[in-house]
Amino acid sequence: MTAQRCPCLSGLSYAECCEPLHRAERAAPTAERLMRSRFSAFAVGDAGYLRRTWHRSTRPPTLTLDAGVRWYRLDVLATVRGGSADADGTVEFSAFYRSADGAGVQHEVSRFVRAAGEWVYLDAIG
Secondary structure, eight states: OOOOBOTTOSSSBTTTTTHHHHTTSSOOSSHHHHHHHHHHHHHHTOHHHHHHTBOTTTOOSOOOOOTTOEEEEEEEEEEEEOSTTOSEEEEEEEEEEEETTEEEEEEEEEEEEEETTEEEEEEEOO
16 A cells, blocks of 8 residues: 655655644754745645644634545645744745635735744734
8 A cells, every 4th residue: 555645745754744734743943844834734634733832922712624525636836935044924826725716726825933842833924
């Protein structure tokens, strides 16, 4: 049996790429890796991971994912800062999905910051 490819389209299997982050076995080393792992969490329906990696000042009290939405492609368009030595960064991306209503794309520029030494999603600026 072949390994399931990672939804973030890194080229690695899910077990090698985003699954260890989802299981809290390791933290994302960069803002882009966190963004990719959050996309994968949407794709596999892991609302707990999304909440854990959301800054406490902007995190919603609850998060329910729509099981009728299938996230299938991620294009990272630009990354500004967000490296291993940075305190903040942005990632611009397009995330593609399908639902009963048809296909769509979410384009966003997400802001990330370090909290307690780990990358977390802060908010979207576009």
